[in-house]
Amino acid sequence: MIRTLRSADLATGAFMTILGILTLIASFQIAGNAGERVHPRTLPIIVGWMILAAGVTLFVNGWRYRGQPKILDWPDAQGSRRVLFSILLMIVFLALLEPLGFPLSTLIFITAGTWYLGRYRWWVPPLCGALSALTVLVVFIDFLELSFPLGLLELFF
Amino acid sequence: MLFSWQMLGQGFAQALTPENLLFALIGSLVGTLVGVLPGIGPTSAIAILLPLTTVLQPIPALIMMAAIYYGAQYGGSTTAIMVNIPGEASSVPTTLDGYQMAKQGRSGPALAISAIASFGAGTISMIGLTFFAPLLAGVALAFGPPEYFALMFMALSLIVGLSGRALLKGFMAMCIGLLVSMIGLDPITGSARLTFGLVDLMGGVNFISVIIGLFAIGEVLVNVERDLDFIYTSTIKKLMPTWMELRSCIVTIVRATGIGFAMGLLPGCSPAVTTFVAYDLEKRTSKHPERFGTGVIQGVAAPEAANNATSQSGFIPLFAFGIPAGPALAVMLGGFMMYGLQPGPRLFQENPQLVWSVIASMYVGNAMLLILNLPLVRLWVKIAVIPFPILGPLIVLFSVIGSYSVRYQLFDVWVALLFGVVGYLMRKFGIPMAPAVLATILAQMLETNLKQSLAISHGDYTIFFTRPIAIVFMLLGMAVILRGLWVRYRGVELELTDEGGEA
Numbered sequence: 001m002i003r004t005l006r007s008a009d010l011a012t013g014a015f016m017t018i019l020g021i022l023t024l025i026a027s028f029q030i031a032g033n034a035g036e037r038v039h040p041r042t043l044p045i046i047v048g049w050m051i052l053a054a055g056v057t058l059f060v061n062g063w064r065y066r067g068q069p070k071i072l073d074w075p076d077a078q079g080s081r082r083v084l085f086s087i088l089l090m091i092v093f094l095a096l097l098e099p100l101g102f103p104l105s106t107l108i109f110i111t112a113g114t115w116y117l118g119r120y121r122w123w124v125p126p127l128c129g130a131l132s133a134l135t136v137l138v139v140f141i142d143f144l145e146l147s148f149p150l151g152l153l154e155l156f157f
Numbered sequence: 158m159l160f161s162w163q164m165l166g167q168g169f170a171q172a173l174t175p176e177n178l179l180f181a182l183i184g185s186l187v188g189t190l191v192g193v194l195p196g197i198g199p200t201s202a203i204a205i206l207l208p209l210t211t212v213l214q215p216i217p218a219l220i221m222m223a224a225i226y227y228g229a230q231y232g233g234s235t236t237a238i239m240v241n242i243p244g245e246a247s248s249v250p251t252t253l254d255g256y257q258m259a260k261q262g263r264s265g266p267a268l269a270i271s272a273i274a275s276f277g278a279g280t281i282s283m284i285g286l287t288f289f290a291p292l293l294a295g296v297a298l299a300f301g302p303p304e305y306f307a308l309m310f311m312a313l314s315l316i317v318g319l320s321g322r323a324l325l326k327g328f329m330a331m332c333i334g335l336l337v338s339m340i341g342l343d344p345i346t347g348s349a350r351l352t353f354g355l356v357d358l359m360g361g362v363n364f365i366s367v368i369i370g371l372f373a374i375g376e377v378l379v380n381v382e383r384d385l386d387f388i389y390t391s392t393i394k395k396l397m398p399t400w401m402e403l404r405s406c407i408v409t410i411v412r413a414t415g416i417g418f419a420m421g422l423l424p425g426c427s428p429a430v431t432t433f434v435a436y437d438l439e440k441r442t443s444k445h446p447e448r449f450g451t452g453v454i455q456g457v458a459a460p461e462a463a464n465n466a467t468s469q470s471g472f473i474p475l476f477a478f479g480i481p482a483g484p485a486l487a488v489m490l491g492g493f494m495m496y497g498l499q500p501g502p503r504l505f506q507e508n509p510q511l512v513w514s515v516i517a518s519m520y521v522g523n524a525m526l527l528i529l530n531l532p533l534v535r536l537w538v539k540i541a542v543i544p545f546p547i548l549g550p551l552i553v554l555f556s557v558i559g560s561y562s563v564r565y566q567l568f569d570v571w572v573a574l575l576f577g578v579v580g581y582l583m584r585k586f587g588i589p590m591a592p593a594v595l596a597t598i599l600a601q602m603l604e605t606n607l608k609q610s611l612a613i614s615h616g617d618y619t620i621f622f623t624r625p626i627a628i629v630f631m632l633l634g635m636a637v638i639l640r641g642l643w644v645r646y647r648g649v650e651l652e653l654t655d656e657g658g659e660a
Binding site: 008009012016019023026027030031032038040041043044047048050051054055057061072073074075079080082083086087090091093094097098106109110113114117118119120128132136140144145146147148 | 212608
């Protein structure tokens with residue numbers, strides 16, 4: 001677990017170094033036409049080198065740091081669970097977006113999110129979910145005519 | 158000279174049409190709402206709404222976007238004063254004296270002086286914008302691709318250089334922004350770059366999704382950590398300050414406006430910074446600095462005036478050069494680009510009606526905001542206490558709607574979610590986000606101007622150091638980086654970029 005700013009710098013530095021190397025490898029594979037003043041790969045290569053240099057520098061700085069450890073502001077166990085649940089819920093929301101359609105997946109997402117994050121009477125989360133789904137349907141799909149997936153509701157529209 | 162009273166008059170005529178007034182009002186309302194609500198700021202709000210505004214004509218859409226931006230500066234003070242929760246990072250200094258005033262039963266005068274200072278500063282800055290922007294745009298007409306490349310280099314250097322001790326992380330963030338924007342097809346040759354053969358990546362990574370992820374979803378994840386519950390305790394009795402109090406704030410407002418206006422011209426210098434500088438200066442120049450933090454009315458007027466002055470003056474480099482001063486204005490620039498418009502001197506020549514309508518609408522919007530913020534303050538305070546368990550999922554929902562509406566691709570929404578997690582980690586690891594946003598938006602222009610410059614010079618890179626304007630920008634950019642390095646290694650505590658927050 002990354003607890004201090006130093007370990008965060010080490011991790012970020014290592015990640016950026018790898019990203020820089022990957023960028024350089026991918027950049028050298030960019031095809032282009034001969035005779036171009038600036039090859040399409042030129043800037044990605046420059047950026048790749050910049051990322052690599054920044055990553056290595058951050059890693060070395062973190063490695064050499066000997067001052068007071070600065071503790072990162074991570075949430076407690078309950079807070080971490082809330083963050084992870086929220087991310088998971090968003091993934092489920094996006095996964096359901098096309099098969100179920102925007103309004104129905106909104107209903108599920110808002111209901112589940114409000115239920116988990118808040119401490120409300122049983123009827124509040126489904127009410128919030130239903131109102132949000134209705135807003136999506138009426139305002140965005142019907143009124144603004146945005147091409148949102150309707151999923152199961154396509155049978156009715 | 159690109160200014161004329163006739164064009165300004167035409168701008169007012171356009172801004173005062175019922176349709177444009179309506180969108181200025183909607184923008185002001187949404188902006189105030191966004192400012193009031195913690196967890197969503199102007200950058201996210203504009204980014205979320207941007208794709209939805211494509212159903213509108215450019216003038217009302219841009220009027221609304223601008224109103225959201227400066228409206229958010231008004232709204233942020235309400236919760237800062239009433240419940241000690243700054244709606245925006247720029248409202249933090251307002252909490253110092255504003256909340257103390259509220260605790261003493263003087264929330265009304267605090268809110269009133271905040272609105273009056275915002276209005277005064279906004280109006281003065283608008284006058285500056287009206288005359289300065291066309292003046293600078295006139296100068297910018299002489300710019301060619303080398304000058305524009307050098308200018309963008311300077312803007313990116315400024316935003317990285319002003320990251321203070323986080324210079325390296327600011328640089329990293331800028332690199333990430335550049336990398337993300339290079340995914341897709343080369344702007345000139347059309348060659349596929351960094352796509353790894355994935356069809357979804359051929360169209361590039363949409364900057365709106367990146368910004369929505371970094372700012373909106375990232376902020377939601379930060380707020381989800383805590384079991385937030387707002388309790389509204391203060392009540393508003395008497396609203397207006399006394400004549401003595403008002404008079405004592407006039408010099409404060411003018412001084413803070415000057416600071417906010419001047420600093421707002423610099424890319425990377427967000428209202429979150431200028432409000433602290435203005436508050437600090439006010440304290441230093443006061444005869445009773447020891448009273449600051451105990452409920453001094455000047456302690457509310459100074460940051461609020463600086464806040465609005467900065468947000469308005471940020472439009473000057475945007476309109477004159479096409480260079481945004483901060484993340485929210487970078488999204489505005491994206492908005493212009495979505496309509497096929499390129500802010501800069503040519504915009505004044507080719508679309509004078511649009512520019513002057515937007516500028517004129519700001520005068521109107523400023524007046525609307527004063528009216529909205531004074532009598533409706535009780536309503537805003539009530540809205541501010543919407544509990545986060547309801548607000549958080551709604552912000553995510555609107556983020557999904559916003560990122561999906563850009564190209565109607567689910568891929569863009571996954572990108573937003575990915576960058577939401579990245580934004581969360583960036584906040585935790587102290588990596589500033591503003592350089593990433595600016596780089597994402599400026600990258601394509603930077604690259605195009607670089608290629609055009611090298612075409613002019615037949616591949617000679619010294620073109621950036623042989624033309625007088627370009628060399629000035631290049632040297633300034635380098636000087637800023639060197640200064641940043643000096644700050645970094647001498648341990649001077651000066652961090653000007655708004656880390657994590659929105660501006």
